[in-house]
Amino acid sequence: MTRTHAARGAAAPNALAGTWAAPGRVNLIGEHTDYNDGFVLPIALPHTARATVRLRADGVLRLYSEQGGGAAVELAVTELAPGGVDGWARYPAAVVWALREAGHPVGGADVRIDSDVPTGAGLSSSAAIECVMAAACNDLHDLGLDGPQLARIAQRAENAFVGVPCGIMDQMASMCCREGGALFLDTRDLSARHVPLDLVAAGLRLLVVDTRVKHDLADGEYAKLRAGCERASALLGLPALRDLGPDGLPAALGRLPHELRRLVRHVVSENARVERAVALLDAGDLRGLGPLLTAGHASLRDDYGVSCPETDLAVEAAVGSGALGARMTGGGFGGSVIALVDAGAVPAVTVAVEEAFRQAGHTAPRTFTAVPATGARRIA
Numbered sequence: 001m002t003r004t005h006a007a008r009g010a011a012a013p014n015a016l017a018g019t020w021a022a023p024g025r026v027n028l029i030g031e032h033t034d035y036n037d038g039f040v041l042p043i044a045l046p047h048t049a050r051a052t053v054r055l056r057a058d059g060v061l062r063l064y065s066e067q068g069g070g071a072a073v074e075l076a077v078t079e080l081a082p083g084g085v086d087g088w089a090r091y092p093a094a095v096v097w098a099l100r101e102a103g104h105p106v107g108g109a110d111v112r113i114d115s116d117v118p119t120g121a122g123l124s125s126s127a128a129i130e131c132v133m134a135a136a137c138n139d140l141h142d143l144g145l146d147g148p149q150l151a152r153i154a155q156r157a158e159n160a161f162v163g164v165p166c167g168i169m170d171q172m173a174s175m176c177c178r179e180g181g182a183l184f185l186d187t188r189d190l191s192a193r194h195v196p197l198d199l200v201a202a203g204l205r206l207l208v209v210d211t212r213v214k215h216d217l218a219d220g221e222y223a224k225l226r227a228g229c230e231r232a233s234a235l236l237g238l239p240a241l242r243d244l245g246p247d248g249l250p251a252a253l254g255r256l257p258h259e260l261r262r263l264v265r266h267v268v269s270e271n272a273r274v275e276r277a278v279a280l281l282d283a284g285d286l287r288g289l290g291p292l293l294t295a296g297h298a299s300l301r302d303d304y305g306v307s308c309p310e311t312d313l314a315v316e317a318a319v320g321s322g323a324l325g326a327r328m329t330g331g332g333f334g335g336s337v338i339a340l341v342d343a344g345a346v347p348a349v350t351v352a353v354e355e356a357f358r359q360a361g362h363t364a365p366r367t368f369t370a371v372p373a374t375g376a377r378r379i380a
């Protein structure tokens, strides 16, 4: 995973230019656990951000996005500063800034980005842009960083330059996921295991429902939740909530103010659900995942408070029409829902969700099925 060079046997990659791809993700289970040093289990989506990058010698970073409305953004790399760039361009700019901040000799480049990761849908479209840029810079500048190191750079870019206090899940998923499996990640030390997930062989599909409710993590709610978890772990004298297991939960809850109890309950039960999910996948019991997904949603809705009427309705309609289980995925406050569905039931579940949205007067959702895809790589 150290290098993202084109396939072996291909002509030697151009040292000054090339094209890279990095995917969006859905998280199967393990939500709001990553900034608590806990466990997550994401898969990469087939949807990617692609970046064609050509080095320049004049220190100018010229950014263009096919989805950016036509205008290119030109920045001097020496003048990059947190808060200094708006819109989509802040993601690639942030990565160049973070690499330079970490002491890597990254200069100017022409960058053309094209992405089919839905934006504002909780599918990590911004992490995909950050990771594709990190992979491109790593190869073109011969930095020799591995996937987790690049994910840390991308997270630093998002935290310090973009200003979103996210955890490491999205960037690790985009950098390190592999086709055909989920990434069982311990966010404390970034140790990871690829867990095979052959949905098709099991006669199953993962239906993704983008509720079209715009999910925006920069609005402060996410930061408040994160701060609440950090306060709880400090009050309990723990390095992180990850260090509290289900056995210690009742006593710990008794030591916390009311408003923090529900947060802690979610994080502890969610970490246990990730471990249970991995045990089920290891045992080949993919169907067993269904009830865990639905239980995870109930916890995010009732304890963590990050679902919304549209995600709740999508989960209810999916499960009510035969899905084995369903939950919101990602940070919440809108975004997407995943449902584990028998292959033959995909049309019926899709129609049931669409019909429920229509009856409730919500914008029509966007749906697609996803299989676990590959992380960041050089494609040309």
Ligand code: GLA
Binding pocket: 030, 031, 032, 033, 034, 035, 166, 167, 168, 169, 170, 217, 330, 331, 332
């Ligand atoms: C967002 C953040 C992640 C993670 C999830 C919730 O996607 O970027 O780091 O915290 O929310 O699990």
